[in-house]
Amino acid sequence: MSFDCVVIGGGAAGMMAAIQCKENNMQTVIIEHTAKLGTKILKTGNGKCNFSNTFMTKEMYQDNNADYAVGIINRFNVDDTIHFFENLSVYKKERNGYLYPRSEMAASVALALTGRIQALDIPVFFETSVKRIDSAGSEYVLQLEGAKTNTIKTKTVILACGSAASPSSGSDGSGYKLVKKLGIKVVKPLPALTALESDKKNMKLATGVRAYGNVKIMAAGRVVAEDTGEIQFTDYGISGIPVFQVSRFAVRAMEEGQRVEALVDVAADISEDELVSMIKCAVGTRKQQSVSESLSGIFNKKLVIMICKDIGIEGNSSASDMDDDICQKLVRHMKSLRYHITGYKGNDYAQVCQGGVNVSELNDNLESVNNPGIFFAGELVDIDGRCGGYNLQWAWSSGVVAAKSAFDYCNRQE
Ligand SMILES: Cc1cc2nc3c(=O)[nH]c(=O)nc-3n(C[C@H](O)[C@H](O)[C@H](O)COP(=O)(O)OP(=O)(O)OC[C@H]3O[C@@H](n4cnc5c(N)ncnc54)[C@H](O)[C@@H]3O)c2cc1C
Incomplete structure (x- = not known):
């Protein structure tokens, strides 16, 4: 089996990335190690999903990486996010800049994304984990566990495995192990928003x-x-x-x-x-x-x-x-x-983690400097925002930018 892009992790960032890839006609698959997509979205905003915020400044993101975060968000900003969801018939409700779906149901956001994934016919390998990612010439070979097939080939990979926060929603920190196997440095993940x-x-x-x-x-x-x-x-x-x-x-x-x-x-x-x-x-x-x-x-x-x-x-x-x-x-x-x-x-209670893939390992397109064709999105990266919709905005924006970058990468290879 051969793909243009394998997205590892079917949370907010991974689903967004997969949708963008497929809309660009890339052969795409999502690998999700639980039995469901978007579980964490259901927990967000006390079940209402505070999916973004109209008040967007660099100060909403932490530490030295705020410039990097805002650079990515400017390429798919809050208005783009609102339009994206409106196109999926999810309308916004705004309270002091905080954005929620009009239904005030987090499930409506998850359903819109899973519905789009079905409509685009994007395959999802559920209860499947990636054991190894090996470079093979201009492609990557992924060793899988849990799927019908043990090996798949792909031109690009988008890692969107989340962090270690809220492991009951699937983000159990296993993404960091995959990243380290690629020789990419990870800043020690610690609970934040706790x-x-x-x-x-x-x-x-x-x-x-x-x-x-x-x-x-x-x-x-x-x-x-x-x-x-x-x-x-x-x-x-x-x-x-x-x-x-x-x-x-x-x-x-x-x-x-x-x-x-x-x-x-x-x-x-x-x-x-x-x-x-x-x-x-x-x-x-x-x-x-x-x-x-x-x-x-x-x-x-x-x-x-x-x-x-x-x-x-x-x-x-x-x-x-x-x-x-x-x-x-x-x-x-x-x-x-x-x-x-x-x-x-600890992580069972925390909403996000600080730490993750060291931003110095990435170029401006969320691509690994030393592993061309490997991209990152969402909380797996060492970016964390304040409460108020900023972490989901990072997931949406980084998902889109990683997908566009993967598309450009494939075009350059042809
Ligand atoms: C209780 C709670 C409330 C929150 N409320 C808000 C809010 O209102 N607004 C806001 O902006 N943010 C909120 N957040 C934070 C926000 O939910 C996250 O920042 C965001 O969901 C991260 O998206 P992600 O796709 O990077 O990771 P996740 O949503 O965690 O998705 C990662 C996916 O990858 C899968 N996965 C992990 N490892 C592997 C692997 N090795 N192989 C295959 N699949 C794997 C997981 O099962 C999961 O499906 C909240 C978080 C929590 C816990």
Whole structure:
């Protein structure tokens, strides 16, 4: 069996790449080691699939590779993505720049892609893995396991195996092994967009609370990242979108052996002076109630109980005991809760990985510099974006660019 392009991995990036290849009349096959295409898409955006974002800047991608990411995205941008899905009858719903399918069903995005794959008659080898990729003159020979045929030949390969995040959706990190066998360097994959674990005293008292706040990550005494939004207080530490956004920096610093702390301001929208007067007013006018009751119009009661305990008072003590000094102390603490970070939720929980195929191994067309005809797409590459549709946009754009580059490569060979 001989193909123009073999796409390894049938997730967002791989399906997009295969569709583009076949639309360019390339003989294409998808090799997927699970029994389904696009499983991870179903989990995205809490089941609604935040597939892109109209606010697209370099800052939405991390580290030194942001320029590379944006260079690829500019070649198949957010508008192109919207049009692509509209052509498949998936219309957008926009909320503050965040793009979802109008149906708000992640399945609608996966179905549109699998429908197009069926319409284009692209073969998919399910439950098949690639054992080896060997160069044979101007072609590559792939040794397969699980398919009816053990060997296939192809002019080009697009590796789109995802990362190690969310292994239950198929991305179990096996793609990195294939990449390394080709002699291509991989930056150590680590969880990103994940929750942080802590040994902070009294933190369990606030379990289940969600509060608008600011979180700063301190590594070796320096602020390395910060974000603001709805923080979730859990029995193991902190979670929620702002924590996800800063987690990669905490994970990296911990990996480097640094002491990491998260400073949480649970009143990021209120100045210290304003908060002091609000609290004095609340405890002054509701003297007959407990501290946590009197402040319940400002903060969640459980949060107040934890914060009071931190500074040595009981949340159920009388509001009348709160003098000016205690109010000041409470506010200072509320604006700077200190969580010593002892760990992080691993790949089962993380939405993406930082790390992957080293961008220095690739040319501007997502092609391996040392293995011409081998291309990469999606999260397998060392590109990770913020929450907000940026990781799927990378998957769509890199899938299209890898496919176009594979097409150009085949044309040059003829
Ligand atoms: C819970 C959750 C929510 C998310 N929400 C969002 C969101 O709302 N917006 C957003 O932009 N991003 C979101 N993401 C991230 C986004 O889903 C991923 O970045 C994106 O799906 C990556 O696409 P991919 O094709 O590179 O990898 P994947 O989608 O992981 O696909 C890889 C495919 O390759 C297959 N595969 C792996 N190894 C092999 C192998 N060796 N041989 C054959 N097949 C293989 C896998 O089975 C899988 O089908 C979320 C992620 C998670 C886990």
